[in-house]
Structure formats: structure tokens, C-alpha cells
Amino acid sequence: MQHLSVKHLLGIKDLTREDINLILDTAGNFKEVINRPIKKVPSLRDITIANIFFENSTRTRLSFELAEKRLSADVINFSSSSSSVKKGETLLDTVNNILAMKVDMIVMRHSSVGSPHYLSKHIKAKIVNAGDGTHEHPTQALLDAFTIKEKFGHVEGKKVCIFGDILHSRVALSNIFALQKLGAEVMVCGPITLLPKYIKDLNVKVELDLKKALEWCDVANVLRIQLERQTIKYFPSLREYSLYYGINKSLLDSLNKEIMIMHPGPINRGVELSSDVADSHHSVILNQVENGVAVRMAVLYLLAGATE
Amino acid sequence: MKILLKSAEIIDKNSPYHFQKKNIIIVDGKIEKIGDFDETADIVLESPDLKVSPGWFDLRASIKDPGSEHKEDIHSATKAAASGGFTGMVCMPNTKPVLQTKDLVEYISNRSANKITSVYPVAAVTIDNKGEEITEMIDLHKAGAIAFSDGNKPIWHSDVLLKTLQYLQSFDGLLLVHAEDKYVSMYGQMNEGLTSTLLGLKGLPKLAEEIIVERDLRILRYTGGKIHFSHVSSPRSFELIKEAKAEGLNVTCDITAYNLALDDTLLASFDTNLKVNPPLRSKEDVDAFWSYLKNGIIDAIVSDHNPQDEESKNLEFDLAEFGMIGLESVFSIVNTIKRDIPLETLLDKIAYAPRRILGISQPVIKEGELAEITIFDSEREWEFTKDDIKSKSKNTPFVGWKFKGKPLAVINKGMYFINN
Numbered sequence: 011m012q013h014l015s016v017k018h019l020l021g022i023k024d025l026t027r028e029d030i031n032l033i034l035d036t037a038g039n040f041k042e043v044i045n046r047p048i049k050k051v052p053s054l055r056d057i058t059i060a061n062i063f064f065e066n067s068t069r070t071r072l073s074f075e076l077a078e079k080r081l082s083a084d085v086i087n088f089s090s091s092s093s094s095v096k097k098g099e100t101l102l103d104t105v106n107n108i109l110a111m112k113v114d115m116i117v118m119r120h121s122s123v124g125s126p127h128y129l130s131k132h133i134k135a136k137i138v139n140a141g142d143g144t145h146e147h148p149t150q151a152l153l154d155a156f157t158i159k160e161k162f163g164h165v166e167g168k169k170v171c172i173f174g175d176i177l178h179s180r181v182a183l184s185n186i187f188a189l190q191k192l193g194a195e196v197m198v199c200g201p202i203t204l205l206p207k208y209i210k211d212l213n214v215k216v217e218l219d220l221k222k223a224l225e226w227c228d229v230a231n232v233l234r235i236q237l238e239r240q241t242i243k244y245f246p247s248l249r250e251y252s253l254y255y256g257i258n259k260s261l262l263d264s265l266n267k268e269i270m271i272m273h274p275g276p277i278n279r280g281v282e283l284s285s286d287v288a289d290s291h292h293s294v295i296l297n298q299v300e301n302g303v304a305v306r307m308a309v310l311y312l313l314a315g316a317t318e
Numbered sequence: 319m320k321i322l323l324k325s326a327e328i329i330d331k332n333s334p335y336h337f338q339k340k341n342i343i344i345v346d347g348k349i350e351k352i353g354d355f356d357e358t359a360d361i362v363l364e365s366p367d368l369k370v371s372p373g374w375f376d377l378r379a380s381i382k383d384p385g386s387e388h389k390e391d392i393h394s395a396t397k398a399a400a401s402g403g404f405t406g407m408v409c410m411p412n413t414k415p416v417l418q419t420k421d422l423v424e425y426i427s428n429r430s431a432n433k434i435t436s437v438y439p440v441a442a443v444t445i446d447n448k449g450e451e452i453t454e455m456i457d458l459h460k461a462g463a464i465a466f467s468d469g470n471k472p473i474w475h476s477d478v479l480l481k482t483l484q485y486l487q488s489f490d491g492l493l494l495v496h497a498e499d500k501y502v503s504m505y506g507q508m509n510e511g512l513t514s515t516l517l518g519l520k521g522l523p524k525l526a527e528e529i530i531v532e533r534d535l536r537i538l539r540y541t542g543g544k545i546h547f548s549h550v551s552s553p554r555s556f557e558l559i560k561e562a563k564a565e566g567l568n569v570t571c572d573i574t575a576y577n578l579a580l581d582d583t584l585l586a587s588f589d590t591n592l593k594v595n596p597p598l599r600s601k602e603d604v605d606a607f608w609s610y611l612k613n614g615i616i617d618a619i620v621s622d623h624n625p626q627d628e629e630s631k632n633l634e635f636d637l638a639e640f641g642m643i644g645l646e647s648v649f650s651i652v653n654t655i656k657r658d659i660p661l662e663t664l665l666d667k668i669a670y671a672p673r674r675i676l677g678i679s680q681p682v683i684k685e686g687e688l689a690e691i692t693i694f695d696s697e698r699e700w701e702f703t704k705d706d707i708k709s710k711s712k713n714t715p716f717v718g719w720k721f722k723g724k725p726l727a728v729i730n731k732g733m734y735f736i737n738n
Contacts, residue, residue, distance in 0.1 A: 023516070101634055122634030123507070123519050124588035143636070145518035183518050207523075208515040242504065 014312050018137040020126050021146035022187035030191055034156050036308035037301070044080055044304060053311050054083035059115040060108050063089040063140070064101075067119055069275055069299060070140050070150075074117050077306035086113070101125060102132055109135055115314065118142075136313050144178050150274050151184035153305040155192055157298050158229055161270060166193035171223045173255065174233035174282055175204045177244070181233060181274045186212055199223035200255060203244040220255055224265055231272040232257060232282050248281055258284035262292060270294055320345050321734060322359035323693060326368040328352075329665055333683040342370065342683075347732030349687050363727060363736070367697040371665050372681045373405025373690040373730055375672040377572055378494075378548050379623035379645060380469075381437070384425070385414025390625035390710050392426065396433035398645040398709040400735040402621070403692040403725030404435050406678070407645070410494075411442040412469030418442040418453045420461040427462050434733040438464035438676065440494060443482050449474035452482055459489050464676050467494035467548070470595065472530045474500075476537065483543040492676065494548050497530035497555065498522075498595070507636055509582040509597040517585065519635070522597045524552035531555040535562045535569065544568035546675055549622050551577050551596035553606035560615045570675050572618035572667075575648040578607055579655055580715070590631045590638035591715040594624070608657050611667070617675060619667040621648045625711030643709045647702060647716050649694065653723035661696055693727040700724050 014029045022030070043051055059078045063071050071087070078085045088108060105116065115136045118126055123143035130137050141147040158165050170189050176182045176198045189196050190213065197215035198205055210216055217223040224230060235251060245251055262269070271283070271292045279285050288295060323342040328335040335352055343351040343359060351357075376399060383391040390398075392409075399407050409426060411417035417426070423439045430437035441463035445451045455466060466486065472495065473479040486493060503526035508514050510521020531547060535558060538545050550556060550571045562569045574596070582598045592598060599607075610616045624641025631638050644651075649668060656664055669692070673680055681690035702719045704712055727736040 100632075102632070120634065122636045123517060124635045127588045128634055143518060144520070180518060183516075206515045207510065207521075208512050211512045212515060 011315050013315065017313070018126070018130050019148050019309055019313060020130060020137065020139050022148045022151050022184045022191070023146065025191070027191045030152065030155065030188060033152055033305065033308045033312060034159060036312060037152070037156050037305040040307040040311070041301065041304035044307075050080050050082060052082045054078070054081035054314055057115065057314055058084040058086070058113045059117060059310070060113045061085065061087045061140075062105065062108065062116055062118045063087075064118070064120045065141070067140070069302070070119065073299070073302040074140060074306050077303050077310060080303065081307055081310060083310070101129070105129060105133060109133060115310065138309060138313065141180050143180065145180050146184045147180040148184050149302070149306050149309055150181050151188040152309065153298055153302040154185055154231060154272060154274070155188050156301045156305050157272065157294055158194075158270070160297070160301065161294065162228070165189065168194045168229060169197070169227045170194050170229040170231060171197040171199055171217070171227035172231045172233065173220070173223065173257070174200050175235055175244075176200055176209065176233070177204045177206050179233050185231060186214055197223060197226060201245045201251070220257070221261065221264075224257070224261065224269065227269055229270045229272060230257065233274065234276060235278055235282055252281045256280070256282055256284065257287055259286040259290065262287060268292065272298060275299070319361070319734070320359040321361045321363065321729065322357065323368065323370055324362055324364040326370045326693065328683050329369055329371045329662060330683040331662070332680055335683065344689050344729055347689055347729060349683065349685055349689050352683075352685055361734075361736070363693055365695040365698065365726060367695045368693065368726075369696050370683060370691050370693050372669050372683065372692070373728060374403045374649065374668045374692050376404050376407040376621050376623070376645060376648070376668075377618050377672040377675065378620035379407050379409060380412055380625070380641070381409040382413065382625055383429075384422070388710070389627050389630075392429045392433065392437065394708065394710045395623070395645070396430060396435040396437060398623070398643070398707070399435040400728050401706070401708045401725070401737055402646040403649050403694055403728060404645060405690050405692065405728050405730040406436045406438065406673070408438045408440050408464060408676070410440055410469050411467060412447065416442045416446050418445060418458070420457055423458055423461040423463050434728060434730050434735050436730065438678075440465045440467050442466070443468050443473060443493065444478060447471050449478055452478065452485060455485060455491060456488060459491060464678075465492040465494050465546070468496070470496050471500070472496055472498055476533065479534065480537050480541055483538060483541040483545070487543045490677075492544055492546055494546050495530070495534055496548055497527045497534065497550065499526040499529045502526035502529065507593065508585050509599050511582060511600050513582045513585055519585070522595065524554060524599070527552045527596065528554045528558065531558050535559075535567065538562070538567055538569065547571040549574045549577070549596050549620060550616075551599055551603075553603055553610070556606070556610040556615050563615070570617040571615070572620045573607055573611070573616050574622040575619055575644055575651045576622070576642060578604065578611070578619070579651050584715070588635050589715055590633065590635055591642055591713050593635065593638050593640055594622075594642050595640040608659070612659060617667070618671040619648065619652055619664075621645045623709070625709050626713045627711050631713050641713065643707070643711055643714050645709065646707055647714065647721075649725055650702065650721035650723050651716065653696060654719070654721050688732075689729040691729050692725060693729070694723065694725045696723045698722070698724045
């Protein structure tokens with residue numbers, strides 16, 4: 011069995027190109043498995059995984075849980091919408107309590123940047139980052155890369171533009187790292203207040219004009235406008251956002267080429283994407299969701315096999 | 319008690335023995351004899367590169383007493399200071415309650431009276447550091463406040479700042495400024511730059527500091543008076559201060575030892591001991607800081623001692639408090655990495671300049687004087703460990719560092735403290 015170079019999946023930043031390819035190849039095998047009549051394999055039998063979610067999540071948590079069950083792992087779930095600190099218990103205490111029940115792996119989503127990195131220094135269990143604040147969401151980037159590769163056969167040389175709130179997006183950052191490691195060209199497009207000032211230093215192209223960005227790219231990865239994560243106003247209104255940064259069918263029809271539309275979900279229909287785009291043949295949004303399970307199976311399987 | 323400093327190089331530009339290697343006898347806190355004699359004493363201090371200078375002085379430290387005595391109190395803070403070679407220090411007003419009344423100023427003075435390190439209280443400029451109504455500054459001054467500051471806040475309101483600078487002139491008072499436009503830096507966790515972008519952490523842009531430095535200098539030009547900018551951390555701010563100095567404005571500034579030693583790429587570890595405000599800046603900025611130190615724009619180096627207990631630091635990064643302790647390590651940090659800065663210049667930044675800025679008389683090393691001295695070995699190599707920390711809090715990223723140069727002892731107010 012081939013191994014990843016890391017013990018935890020904390021972020022794409024820590025992975026090598028080989029690691030990413032190994033995950034994508036393994037995910038390919040698992041995708042074939044989950045399309046069989048008998049979708050379950052015994053790979054993680056006797057492994058107990060805790061899904062700890064300190065932020066609301068539907069699809070990521072379900073996707074992880076399904077991936078774990080397809081691998082025959084034992085699964086427990088913990089979710090709390092508020093930070094554990096507010097309840098008087100520290101993150102470390104919460105996790106140590108769960109680990110005391112003999113848990114082997116932790117899948118964690120948390121609103122604090124670096125929280126899985128922090129945990130990794132204090133606990134022995136393997137950790138999968140299911141999103142840490144505005145930092146990384148590595149399995150999302152892996153499933154996005156898988157979906158691009160599935161469609162085009164390769165990621166290298168593809169032009170991918172990420173649209174929307176780049177400043178607050180862990181999906182954007184993980185995608186930038188993954189796509190660049192795989193040799194794609196990356197652009198970001200959105201209102202300038204939602205683009206990090208130093209984003210160009212990551213060798214990312216910046217475009218403020220939606221139409222020009224769409225004309226440039228092969229793949230448009232459209233992010234959800236995260237109003238809930240914005241305590242400061244970055245743009246005047248959803249109306250203005252949808253008028254100047256929303257992608258609709260007439261805009262896509264005006265391009266003299268076909269582009270692929272991705273979205274990590276959940277979609278704000280009529281804001282960043284119109285329904286006639288989200289539901290069109292351009293969209294691979296539901297393929298992403300399907301691939302998510304296979305990619306997460308691959309990650310869990312490979313990490314479980316990693317030695318100390 | 320008779321103490322002998324054996325073959326110690328005296329580094330004190332105000333002393334007739336400047337740069338001379340002498341034996342020094344101190345009896346009951348008084349410098350009795352300096353010369354080449356042969357004599358014994360109750361305590362003999364010797365080391366291969368033994369040096370003695372006027373006692374060091376820290377121009378920015380938070381003591382947390384009253385309010386958060388579990389993090390630090392006057393006793394532990396002065397012990398940490400003595401261990402770091404300081405015979406004098408200020409304490410910032412960001413206590414709970416805020417240091418803004420005569421009785422609190424006297425509390426600090428009384429509590430520290432029998433401590434080896436003298437503590438000079440800095441009182442609040444505005445009530446509760448809110449930036450709205452000014453405190454009774456004349457009365458606070460009379461009670462012993464050495465300077466005025468709103469701690470880790472700028473003076474929000476331009477007109478309040480204007481009135482403050484005018485009012486302080488009635489007794490030639492000094493304003494210590496923390497320059498940060500908190501709207502621009504709101505929710506910031508670390509320096510804004512490539513590293514913050516890679517980490518997805520909200521930035522504390524240098525712009526937030528520069529805006530306030532520029533505004534405050536404009537107001538100072540209008541009102542007269544004097545400002546000291548504390549823990550400055552942007553090359554552009556130093557440039558503005560340089561221009562103001564050239565113009566003749568009464569302005570001085572300092573930098574933290576940590577800003578001279580560490581850069582923001584270290585934050586990739588998410589070590590909360592590196593979460594400080596002002597934040598660690600970029601490598602290029604650190605290079606620039608050294609050049610401003612060399613050309614004298616930076617007047618002083620400070621610890622910015624900010625004790626935080628385990629419960630405030632062993633947390634997710636954004637939930638952790640800002641600050642690191644520094645009293646024990648300022649000299650060793652800077653002496654270890656001092657680039658091409660001579661020791662004498664370094665001592666000016668941590669001994670003479672702080673007193674000059676505050677208007678405190680300089681202790682002098684000569685016979686007959688009451689000793690206020692720091693004894694150190696500028697070349698000794700040692701590892702900084704948790705056991706070297708005398709503060710109640712242990713929040714420093716320097717544990718494990720191999721330092722060059724160590725404070726060995728201080729003598730002040732008839733008392734002595736010797737590091738083991």
C-alpha cells in the first residue's frame with residue numbers, strides 16, 4: 011500500500027503533488043465501489059471515527075459519515091453550533107473526553123483557523139480537517155480536483171477561476187493550493203473588498219470583471235456568499251452582488267465556449283448562481299457531492315493506513 | 319553587606335571609568351571603591367566577560383495588578399524585571415480597575431517601594447481608557463504618575479487627543495501612544511501579508527498604525543507638547559517619526575525586542591505565544607527595524623511584557639489573548655542577534671534613553687553614588703528555559719533559545735538580586 015507523506019489531513023498546503031494524486035487515484039477506485047450494488051468494503055473495520063462539528067454543516071458531515079460507513083468504520087457524531095469555550099469547556103477537554111472513549115480518528119470542523127493544527131500537537135488520534143474557519147477545507151479541494159480530472163482527464167494546464175468571497179473562504183484557499191500543485195492556472199474574481207490584498211503573491215490572477223473572468227476560464231468554481239461569516243460589511247447589498255457578480259444563463263450563452271460550473275454548496279439561488287445555470291448541463295454540482303464521498307473514503311482509508 | 323565586582327568592565331558614558339576594567343566594592347548599596355585593588359567581600363561576582371552598566375529600564379510593561387493577579391502581580395513582575403537586569407520599569411494603566419486615580423497610583427508606588435526594581439506608574443489619559451473624558455492628570459502627576467497613556471488603545475477622538483496634548487503641557491507631561499486604528503485592524507490576528515493570506519487569518523495591517531502616527535503627529539505639530547510612540551512596528555511609522563524629529567517636534571519612539579527578533583512566517587505553527595499586538599511583521603520589516611535602530615530613529619527597546627496564563631493561551635488561535643512576556647529576556651534576545659549594533663548603543667536603548675524620555679535622572683557609576691547598576695556577561699552563552707522565568711506567566715516563544723549575553727545581577731535601593 012502506498013502511503014501519504016502526512017499523518018493527518020490538516021490542509022492541502024502540507025500535501026505533495028504525489029499525495030494528492032494518490033488520494034485522487036484511490037478515490038477513483040472507491041467511486042467504482044460505491045456504484046456497485048454492495049457499496050460497503052471492510053477496510054476500516056474496528057476503527058472508530060468521531061465527527062466533531064463545531065459549526066453547522068449538512069453535506070460535509072453527511073458525506074464524511076457515509077464515507078466512514080461505506081468503509082465499515084464505527085462512527086460517532088458530536089455537534090455543537092457554538093464554540094465549546096462558550097460552554098465553559100475547552101476544545102482540548104472536549105476532544106480528550108471523546109478520545110477517552112477509545113476513538114481512533116477525528117474529523118473536525120471548527121470556526122477557528124488552525125484549530126486542527128492545534129489539536130494535532132496535543133492528541134494522538136489522526137485528524138481530518140473538515141474546515142477550519144477561513145483557512146482550509148482540504149477534502150472539498152480534493153473532491154473539486156477529482157471532479158475536474160474526471161471531466162477533463164487531467165487538471166494540469168486547466169484554467170480555473172474561483173468566484174465570490176475569496177477573503178472568507180477556506181474552499182478558495184484549499185482549492186488554490188490543490189490546483190496549483192496539480193499544475194492548473196488559477197484566477198480569482200469578485201468584489202475587490204472580498205479579495206485578500208496579498209492574493210497575487212500566491213501566483214493567482216485577479217480579475218474584477220465577471221465577464222472577462224468567465225471568458226478566461228475553463229472551470230468556474232462559484233463560492234457561496236457567506237453572509238453569516240461577515241461581521242463587517244464588504245459589499246452594499248445582495249441585490250448589487252447578484253447584478254454584477256451573479257452568474258446567469260444569458261451571460262454563459264454570450265461566451266463563445268462551454269465552461270464547467272462548480273459550487274461547493276449550499277447555493278444561494280439567484281445570488282451567485284441563477285437556477286437556470288445551477289440546473290444546466292454546465293453544472294457538475296451534484297457530481298461534486300457524489301465524488302465527495304469517494305474522496306473522503308480515500309482520505310480516511312489512506313490515513314488509517316499511515317503509520318505513526 | 320559588601321559586594322565585590324571583580325574585574326568588571328564599566329560601561330557608562332557618564333562615569334570617569336567608562337570602558338575601564340576595574341574592581342568595584344559596593345557596601346550596603348553604595349559604591350564605595352573603584353580601582354585595581356585586591357580585596358575580598360561577602361559576595362564576589364566574577365565572570366569572563368563581566369560588565370557593569372547603569373541599571374536597565376523598561377519603558378513598556380503590563381503588570382496586571384490590580385485585576386489579573388493570577389497572571390502577574392507587582393511582586394512577580396519586579397522579580398522578573400530584576401532577573402532581566404532591570405532596576406526600573408513603568409507599568410501601563412491597562413489594569414482592572416484602570417490606573418486613573420490617585421489611590422491606584424499610590425497603590426503601585428507603595429506596593430513596589432520595597433522591591434528592588436522601581437516601578438513607575440503610567441496613568442490613564444481618559445477615564446477607563448475609553449477615549450472620551452480626560453482624567454485628572456495634574457493630580458495624578460502630583461501623586462507620582464510618570465507619564466500618561468490609554469494602554470493598548472489609541473486616543474480615539476482627535477479633539478480629546480488635542481486637549482490632552484495641551485493639558486499635559488501644564489507640567490511638561492508625556493503621552494505614551496499605542497498607535498492603532500482599531501477599525502482598520504478589527505478582528506485582526508496577525509500581520510497582514512503573504513503569511514496571513516496563506517493561513518486565512520485576518521490581518522493587522524501596518525496601515526492601522528501609520529494612520530494614527532500620522533494623525534497624532536499632525537495634532538502634535540498644532541498643539542506642541544510631546545509624544546512617545548510605544549512599540550512601533552511599521553517602517554513607514556518610523557519614517558514619519560524621522561521626519562517629525564528632523565522638523566524639531568518633541569517625539570520619541572520605541573520598539574519591542576520581539577519585533578527585532580521574530581517575523582510573521584513563524585505564525586504558520588499557530589503558536590499562540592507568537593500572537594502579539596503589535597504583531598510580528600515581515601522579514602523585510604525586521605531588516606528595516608534594524609536600520610532605524612542603527613540610525614537612531616528608534617530611541618528605546620522595550621519588553622512589552624504582557625503576561626497571559628495558560629488558560630488564555632492554550633487555545634484556538636483566534637480565541638487566545640494577545641501578548642508575550644519579555645522582562646527576563648529583552649537584553650539576551652537583542653544581544654544575541656544584535657547584527658552590527660555596538661553594545662554601547664544597545665545599552666543606550668535599554669538604560670539611558672528610557673530615563674531620558676521620562677525625565678528621570680541617570681544613575682552614574684562612580685565612588686560615593688548609591689548603586690543602581692546591572693551586572694552582566696555580554697558573551698556568556700546559555701539556554702533560556704522555563705526555570706529562568708520569574709513571571710507568574712510563561713507565555714514566551716523564546717524558551718529553548720540559545721542566548722548570548724546574560725544579566726547576572728542587579729543592585730538598587732540598597733538591595734541586590736543575583737541570578738542563579
